[in-house]
Amino acid sequence: MRELLIRGARLYGEGDPVDVLVADGVIVEVGAPGENAAPESTEVLDAAGQVLLPGFVDLHTHLREPGREDTETIESGSAAAALGGYTAVLAMANTDPVADNAVVVEHVWRRGREVGLVDVHPVGAVTVGLAGERLAELGTMAASAAGVRVFSDDGHCVADPLVMRRALEYSTALDAVIAQHAEEPRLTVGAQAHEGERAARLGYAGWPASAEESIVARDCLLARHAGARLHVCHVSTAGTVDVLRWAKERGVRVSAEVTPHHLLLTDERLATYDPVNKVNPPLRTEADAETLRAALAGGVLDCVATDHAPHADQDKDCEWAAARPGMLGLQTALSVVVETMVRPGLLDWRGVARVMSERPAEIAGLADQGRPLVPGEPANLVLVDPDAEWTVRGAELASIADNTPYEGMRLPGVVAATVLRGRVTAREGKIR
Numbered sequence: 001m002r003e004l005l006i007r008g009a010r011l012y013g014e015g016d017p018v019d020v021l022v023a024d025g026v027i028v029e030v031g032a033p034g035e036n037a038a039p040e041s042t043e044v045l046d047a048a049g050q051v052l053l054p055g056f057v058d059l060h061t062h063l064r065e066p067g068r069e070d071t072e073t074i075e076s077g078s079a080a081a082a083l084g085g086y087t088a089v090l091a092m093a094n095t096d097p098v099a100d101n102a103v104v105v106e107h108v109w110r111r112g113r114e115v116g117l118v119d120v121h122p123v124g125a126v127t128v129g130l131a132g133e134r135l136a137e138l139g140t141m142a143a144s145a146a147g148v149r150v151f152s153d154d155g156h157c158v159a160d161p162l163v164m165r166r167a168l169e170y171s172t173a174l175d176a177v178i179a180q181h182a183e184e185p186r187l188t189v190g191a192q193a194h195e196g197e198r199a200a201r202l203g204y205a206g207w208p209a210s211a212e213e214s215i216v217a218r219d220c221l222l223a224r225h226a227g228a229r230l231h232v233c234h235v236s237t238a239g240t241v242d243v244l245r246w247a248k249e250r251g252v253r254v255s256a257e258v259t260p261h262h263l264l265l266t267d268e269r270l271a272t273y274d275p276v277n278k279v280n281p282p283l284r285t286e287a288d289a290e291t292l293r294a295a296l297a298g299g300v301l302d303c304v305a306t307d308h309a310p311h312a313d314q315d316k317d318c319e320w321a322a323a324r325p326g327m328l329g330l331q332t333a334l335s336v337v338v339e340t341m342v343r344p345g346l347l348d349w350r351g352v353a354r355v356m357s358e359r360p361a362e363i364a365g366l367a368d369q370g371r372p373l374v375p376g377e378p379a380n381l382v383l384v385d386p387d388a389e390w391t392v393r394g395a396e397l398a399s400i401a402d403n404t405p406y407e408g409m410r411l412p413g414v415v416a417a418t419v420l421r422g423r424v425t426a427r428e429g430k431i432r
């Protein structure tokens with residue numbers, strides 16, 4: 001029997017410190033701290049001053065394997081996830097080859113298991129080759145060993161309303177959710193940055209808020225009529241929050257995520273001309289970011305998802321227009337949430353558990369993640385040092401790529417340890 005004893009942690013940062021005993025991957029005891037409880041063979045984590053939460057779940061990770069293993073592999077991305085406090089990630093389908101069939105999703109699933117640092121759940125593509133024309137074999141991917149329940153063409157919008165309608169209708173029979181990258185392509189031809197004063201001044205073609213909002217509105221209506229579940233990826237504008245509120249008030253089965261970078265960063269960053277700040281959807285205005293933070297606190301936005309998007313130096317260290325959009329996120333997500341949500345009093349640690357673990361687990365249909373911290377539940381856990389700070393250095397992150405927009409920033413909240421089914425996967429910044 002493998003045992004782990006977590007000593008003196010505060011569950012959700014509330015109440016008195018407790019000891020948590022884990023055996024065979026399951027929480028077996030939660031009780032008042034006792035000094036002698038541990039036999040020799042038990043691994044002990046001294047968690048004095050630390051907060052214990054259910055392990056984080058990322059609905060939106062790009063792992064780049066297969067196809068771009070020069071920027072991230074399932075192994076390096078899993079390490080970044082474990083170090084970031086994650087016990088499960090959903091790996092997006094825009095790989096090469098695309099994860100639009102059972103062979104590719106099963107490969108990603110198995111490789112994730114082999115690495116064993118985090119549960120890697122592949123997202124299946126909605127359409128063949130992400131081309132937006134023909135539905136991929138959603139049923140076969142759902143029935144595969146990977147048990148796919150989230151489908152997305154992320155990187156591309158399922159723009160054709162007929163294709164989106166069919167995907168939504170078909171997904172209901174699979175108890176699956178369609179995650180939409182909401183971007184009306186006719187409105188973002190050549191777009192480089194948020195359409196507004198700053199992009200205009202620098203001469204960048206604009207990516208209007210309406211390109212996102214019009215697709216979200218359309219898809220909410222399609223989901224309503226189909227009785228289907230829709231998830232909106234990387235919400236970036238205040239107008240989208242309005243549409244989501246409208247839909248949720250009417251019982252539409254829609255959920256939505258926000259990225260850490262859209263909570264913290266704005267198009268003020270454009271002035272640097274540094275493509276590390278180029279991302280899709282683009283960084284918006286301070287008013288948008290403020291609305292996103294309030295909507296996350298209030299529940300109109302369900303969760304935080306990283307949209308961790310590694311890119312090679314040659315695809316980032318170039319002129320803005322030629323650079324690929326995307327930013328690293330797995331190892332900095334918690335700290336950005338602490339900075340933008342916890343420190344200003346918008347979320348307590350219960351709220352962090354909700355937006356980084358419980359809601360994403362529910363949305364992805366992961367029965368063993370985001371669970372209460374009580375005996376009998378799987379020991380998928382993260383220990384956080386809430387008062388510690390650290391300085392972000394891209395070169396020190398576990399990802400192969402180093403395109404972090406937080407380079408050199410000092411951020412609060414440090415992952416002290418991550419536990420996957422009772423096994424310590426990361427501790428004090430090192431992979432185990």
Ligand SMILES: NC(=O)N[C@@H](CC(=O)O)C(=O)O
Nearest residue numbers: 062154155279280309325326
């Ligand atoms: N977010 C990004 O800017 N890039 C993502 C694709 C995506 O999430 O749309 C990528 O795969 O690089």
Ligand SMILES: [Zn+2]
Nearest residue numbers: 154155181233
């Ligand atoms: Zn996207």
Ligand SMILES: [Zn+2]
Nearest residue numbers: 092154155307
């Ligand atoms: Zn993405």
